[in-house]
Amino acid sequence: MSRARPARHLLDLTSEERRAALVELGLPAFRADQISRQWLIRLSDDPQTWTDLPADVRERVSAVLLPRILEPVKQVSCDDGTTVKTAWRLSDGAVVESVLMRYPDRVTMCVSSQAGCGMACPFCATGQQGLTRNLTTAEIVEQVLAGARALQRGEIPGGNSGGGADRVSNVVFMGMGEPLANYERVVDAIHRLVDPAPAGLGMSARGITVSTVGLVPKMVELAGLGLPVTLALSLHAPDDELRDTLVPINQRWPVNEVLSALWAYAERTHRRVSIEYALIRDVNDQAWRAELLADLIAGQLVHVNLIPLNPTPGSQWTASRKEDERTFVRTLMARGVAVTVRDTRGRQIDGACGQLAITTL
Numbered sequence: 060m061s062r063a064r065p066a067r068h069l070l071d072l073t074s075e076e077r078r079a080a081l082v083e084l085g086l087p088a089f090r091a092d093q094i095s096r097q098w099l100i101r102l103s104d105d106p107q108t109w110t111d112l113p114a115d116v117r118e119r120v121s122a123v124l125l126p127r128i129l130e131p132v133k134q135v136s137c138d139d140g141t142t143v144k145t146a147w148r149l150s151d152g153a154v155v156e157s158v159l160m161r162y163p164d165r166v167t168m169c170v171s172s173q174a175g176c177g178m179a180c181p182f183c184a185t186g187q188q189g190l191t192r193n194l195t196t197a198e199i200v201e202q203v204l205a206g207a208r209a210l211q212r213g214e215i216p217g218g219n220s221g222g223g224a225d226r227v228s229n230v231v232f233m234g235m236g237e238p239l240a241n242y243e244r245v246v247d248a249i250h251r252l253v254d255p256a257p258a259g260l261g262m263s264a265r266g267i268t269v270s271t272v273g274l275v276p277k278m279v280e281l282a283g284l285g286l287p288v289t290l291a292l293s294l295h296a297p298d299d300e301l302r303d304t305l306v307p308i309n310q311r312w313p314v315n316e317v318l319s320a321l322w323a324y325a326e327r328t329h330r331r332v333s334i335e336y337a338l339i340r341d342v343n344d345q346a347w348r349a350e351l352l353a354d355l356i357a358g359q360l361v362h363v364n365l366i367p368l369n370p371t372p373g374s375q376w377t378a379s380r381k382e383d384e385r386t387f388v389r390t391l392m393a394r395g396v397a398v399t400v401r402d403t404r405g406r407q408i409d410g411a412c413g414q415l416a417i418t419t420l
């Protein structure tokens with residue numbers, strides 16, 4: 060497998076840089092906006108159909124700025140076709156995955172930000188692979204656009220007509236990788252998603268969620284940008300003793316530090332933050348841990364997402380018993396903590412983080 064550097068793509072560039080790139084090609088700068096509108100707004104990835112541009116412009120721009128950067132290598136769907144998971148081969152052979160989930164009122168794309176992941180969480184399939192590399196801005200945004208095109212082509216059933224489910228309304232950085240370990244490109248990708256056309260797709264930043272295992276300096280930096288995206292902390296344990304093993308980066312930034320950074324994010328952005336907590340049988344699902352978690356977070360602007368663990372083959376980790384899950388939920392609710400159990404869409408399709416890409420390799 061070659062490891063050539065990924066080619067530069069239109070979506071790696073800001074509006075200004077796109078104009079400069081066109082001028083470099085000897086073309087008028089204003090063509091950059093036309094091309095951006097075709098790609099990002101009309102969702103047309105076939106330059107032959109761009110009749111507002113002369114044929115020679117289309118050819119030169121496609122050859123230089125529109126390399127094919129994602130190749131679908133495997134696609135599986137469930138939930139009557141409304142959940143579609145795709146494994147993508149990148150230009151250098153690395154494989155990542157994205158998941159489209161169409162609900163009656165919205166469409167969520169879960170995207171990868173890295174090929175593999177260096178955070179080594181032992182219960183996670185991606186964590187077992189180690190990090191291959193950071194994705195480029197274009198590789199991240201193209202995952203979203205691939206979903207948007209599939210919706211536009213009518214390939215995804217479901218959605219109420221007139222509702223918000225005709226286009227991608229939400230993007231969650233919860234696929235492969237630790238988004239804040241690829242900070243610059245993830246922030247650039249967010250800009251491509253939320254900046255108004257023709258610079259970006261014009262999505263609402265409120266529909267975007269960035270997850271992290273708790274890279275505190277980057278959480279602080281993200282808060283400083285003032286973008287109203289939701290920050291989701293993958294906590295998975297309220298005590299350092301257990302979290303040190305479940306989320307090894309905890310040895311660097313322990314629970315009290317990551318939670319302080321999370322509260323600071325909520326205060327700075329006025330956005331409710333999320334805590335992700337994978338419930339793992341007999342590991343982190345005891346009622347006393349729910350109490351301890353409540354001690355740490357009650358009264359904050361926070362919502363807890365409990366995730367029934369999707370076991371990976373051959374793993375010692377498995378989902379909690381239903382009665383333990385219920386006790387955990389009740390304990391948090393009794394302390395006034397907002398909590399939901401995440402629906403486990405994609406469970407039939409190798410839905411655990413990273414699993415599809417692994418089976419494809």
Ligand code: SF4
Nearest residue numbers: 176178180183186236
């Ligand atoms: S759980 Fe997330 S941060 Fe941890 S190894 Fe898996 S992908 Fe990386």
